[in-house]
Amino acid sequence: MFERKPRSEYEAALLDKGKRFMPSGPxxxxxxxxxAMIVKRGRGSRLEDCSGNTYIDYLLGSGPMLLGHSHPAVVSAVREILEDGNAYLLAGEACIELAEAMVDAIPCADKVYFQSTGSEATFFALRLARAFRKRDKILKFEGGYHGMHDYALVSTQWTYAPADFPTPVANSAGIPASVLGEVLVAPFNDIDTTAKIVESHADELAGVIVEPMQRTIPPRDGFLSDLRELTQRLGIPLVFDEVVTGFRLAYGGAQEYYDVQPDICALGKSISGGHPIGVLAGRADIMDCAGPAKLMSGEGVLLSGTYSGNPVSAVAALAAMRELRKPGVYDGLFERGRRLMEGLAALASEFEIPAIVSGEPPAFDLWFTEGDLANFRDMLRCDGKTQARFAQLLMDRGVVKAHEKFFVSIVHSDQDIDDTIAAARSAMEQLSSERAST
Ligand SMILES: Cc1ncc(COP(=O)(O)O)c(C=O)c1O
Structure with missing residues (x-):
């Protein structure tokens, strides 16, 4: 049974320094x-803090550690390439090999371009769409998150006071009003409202960007295919943000899992065993807007980055992809994720706490709500305080999770799942008695 050791003086000092030297603290x-904790190390499905506590980790670096921490295949590939240098700007052998492997893996990919983060991948995806369509406006879905750039940080999961559709709400100071003027917002899983907005702005729209599974809300039957049909009919590029779902829901991402193909997609996180990467992939005619012919004519799209396609991330990604291609890997991931989803749902019902488990087995969360969860406004109606309290109670019991997500890795064992369900039972018991006494 996990018993949390008190914070060591060493960890307390690190936390203090973090607060002093970093504007938002650790x-x-x-x-x-x-x-609050400072991480000492991550190994497999475990995360250790600087006070000697080891947690079962479902935060997984916010998703990238699909293979668990320090997977031996990734570590060995990275160790080897470090002897040969780790940034050339020019493409190395692994970069070319990775481009081919990505085109093989991702259904919509005729061509790919590498970046270092998911934010860059979505940022460049939108730039490409604007150049291709020769229009400026982007439509996104309320509550969807596409990274930290100005076009993306609008009407995301941090929008506590949403505006009427399609008006965007900035989620940070410093986002220019002129950028807000180029973003339209629609409700996820509501094709009728979305179609009205898209059709009435069709002539201004450069692209539509969507998380195929928005946070942990899966698409309703037909939503993605209807969105595909709508955008195709109007000639508007559809961008899937697969930074979370890519390689996680299936080797070919959500577009394989839900069987709907976008024109462009942005990937990141799960590809490369935690080494920084972003991938922009898509149809040749759109990707070629960044090609030499367009650039020579002065109409090309610039997509460069110093670390784009760097050899370390490239060999790490190739090693991770080899592991993911092994037979049975996704079956195991889904089986264990599903068992945890079902275990959490059963506990909520046993303790008579209104909650639903939403998502897909590799990424999901327990949402405290009596209602359905189809879009961001449903999420806003959930009991966020109880959700946060549940996460705290889990952490006291040796389980750490992402805010609003459990990420499962391919190295979480059956025992990890059993131990997590046992910790969740004890956390639910405590939650239930706290609720009874208020
Ligand atoms: C769906 C989605 N898109 C984009 C991003 C941004 O990726 P990064 O943090 O690597 O810039 C994230 C990060 O959480 C994400 O979840």
Whole structure:
């Protein structure tokens, strides 16, 4: 049974320095000051803090550690390439090999371009769409997250006071009003409202960007295919943000899993065993807007980055992809994820706490709500305080999770799942008695 060791003086000193030298301080897994931690190391499905506590990790670096921490195949590939240099700007052998492997893996990919983060991948995807369509406006879905750039940080999961559709809400100071003027917002899983907005702005729209599974809300039957049909009919590029779903829901991402093909997609996170990567993939005619012919004519799209396609991330990605191609890997991931989803749902019903488990087995969360969860406004109606409290109680019991997500890796064992369900039972018990006493 996990018993949390008290914070060591060493960890307390690191936390203090973090607060002093970093404007927002060290990131806290549960937002409770008592539970702030500094990581010592990650190994497999475990994360260790600087006070000697080891947690079962479902935060997984916010998703990238699909193979678990320090997977031996990734570590060995990276160790080897470091002897040969780790940034050339020019493409190395692994970069070319990775481009071919990505085109083989991703259904919509005729060509790919590499970046270092998911934010860059979505940023460049939107730039490509604007250049291709020779229009400026982008439509996104309320509550969808596409990274930290100005076009993306609008009407995301941090929008506590949404505006009427299609008006965007900035989620940060510093986003120019002129950028807001180029973004339209629609409700996820509501094709009728979306179609009205898209059709009435069709002549201004450069592209539509969507997380195929928005946070942990899966698309309703027909939503993605209807969105595909709508955008295709109007000649508007459809961009899937697969930064979370890519290689996680299936080797070919959500476009394989839900069987709907976008024109362009942005990937990142799960590809490369935690080494920084972003991938922009798509139809040749759109991707060729960044090709030499267009650039020579002065109409090309610039997509460059110093670390784009760097050899370390490239060999790490190739090693990770080899592991993911092994037979049975996704079956195991789904089986264990599903068992945890079902275990959590059963506990909520046993303790008579209104909640639903939403998502797909490799990424999901327990949402405390009596209703359905189809879009961002449904999420806003969930009991966020109970959700945060549940995460804190889990952490006291040796389980760390992402804010609003459980990410499962291919190295979480059956025992990890059993131990997590046992921790969740004890957390639910405590939650239930706290609710009874208020
Ligand atoms: C769906 C989605 N898109 C884009 C991003 C941005 O990726 P990065 O943090 O690598 O810039 C994230 C990050 O959480 C994400 O979840």
């Amino acid at each position: 990131r806290n897994p549960t937002r409770s000051p008592d539970q």
